[in-house]
Amino acid sequence: MKKRSLNIIYKIVVPAAFIGCFFLIWEIVCLSGKVPAVILPTPKQTFEAFFSRSDQIMKHTGITLAEAFGGLAGGIATGFVLALLMDAFKLCRHGFKPLLVITQTIPTIVIAPLIVLWLGYDIAPKILLVALTTFFPIAIGLSDGYAQTDPDMIDLMRSMGANRLKIFWFVKLPNALPNFFSAMKISTTYAIVGAVISEWVGALGGLGYYILRMQNMYAYDVMFATIFWIILLSLLLLLVLETVKICVIRWNKQEKL
Amino acid sequence: MKLLEVENVTQEYEGTRIIEGVSFSVEKGETVCLIGTSGVGKTTLFQILSGLNVPVEGRVLLNGENVVGATGKVSYMLQKDMLLPFKTIEDNVSLPYRIKGMPRKSAREKVSPYFGQFGIEGTQKKYPGQLSGGMRQRAAFMRTYFFGHELMLLDEPFSALDEITKQEMYAWYVKISKELSLTTLFISHSLEEALTLSDRILVMGGKPGVIKEEIVVERGSEEDFTTTQRFTEYKKRLKSLLLQ
Incomplete structure (x- = not known):
């Protein structure tokens, strides 16, 4: 079989088949009557719930996305600045790394009520919390990327008379x-x-808030539908990111002459 | 006229003397080869000449000016081609202009007419990963040329290439060196390469490394110098010096 066909099988057909099996098993478990329908709705009920409440889900999606993107932007900016400082100054490199690791050992669920207490119920505490959870991978990823630069490449740039800023850029x-x-x-x-x-931990809108509301109303089908929507949303964002990556990192995609 | 004068250069690393009292000079328009066994301090000497490394003793004069510790004074090509994998060949080649602050478009325009002369026409929009070893080497050499300095330092410029490509590159290098009136000091491990390309050969040896002997290569008028008796004699002489 051709390499391309095998690629399609492994990248699309196999994952789709496994996901299909997952939904099938779920449906069979529900139809067997062993689990009460009120606790575990069938996939069909979940899809129906999604379409019947899609206007509500979309309204709350807007709020969650605003918080996520706002926080992510803050996380990227913070991570970028920290990585830059760690690369430029040895003192920062040795000083920041343990602090960064410590920030990641505090569970989000523990710190969230405190942040709400300090900043209130509007969007600011959410953005801060997202920024706190997202800056770490960026800071470490960039910092490692800078450190992995071939020292000969830096020597070559120095021999050309490039200063630190130009070597960085x-x-x-x-x-x-x-x-x-x-x-x-x-x-x-x-x-x-x-x-x-x-x-x-404290909100007047958003998908997290909506899930809690539905849970309190015993509307598990809507709750499940919202959870699946969150998964789909994350996958869509990853797909967008992968597309941007392919467009930006073009040099890896080229074939040798 | 002397372009480069190296006077009594000595370097140490963690208390161990790497090279000691190295002195030589390079005339304008000359091609000089630095040959020696591994670990004798050739690359260290090049790092000193390019300003990346500061010697514990001695001076490096370029057109009479002491350039010890000053980078950006010579055009330096490292052992590997060191093309940036994330830049196209035209952006790699025009990098020296970009570092000087020239906008990307103008830098590309500056280098554009030279691609044919350097034998890599049509590779402008390619990435280094798409090129063969020989073409990458030409691109790296072209970039080194655009540093725009009078003296070119080439650290084993053709060592990564296969034998056929090497022969091709030697002929190409001799031609382009004449066309552009280059002054080059290069490191080599190959006796044939040293004899084919250079006007003079500086043989390094010992621990710490010193210049053991200087050989002036007289090619004569024969079309193929490598088949002459003189070539064989030079080769024998070099071999015995390196084995000492």
């Missing part, structure tokens, strides 16, 4: 781009999850 930053995109994949999923969690 022409060599280190592009060299760190693959790491940046890998970090972005992690941060993007963290951003959505972070926004949803931040809404659980």
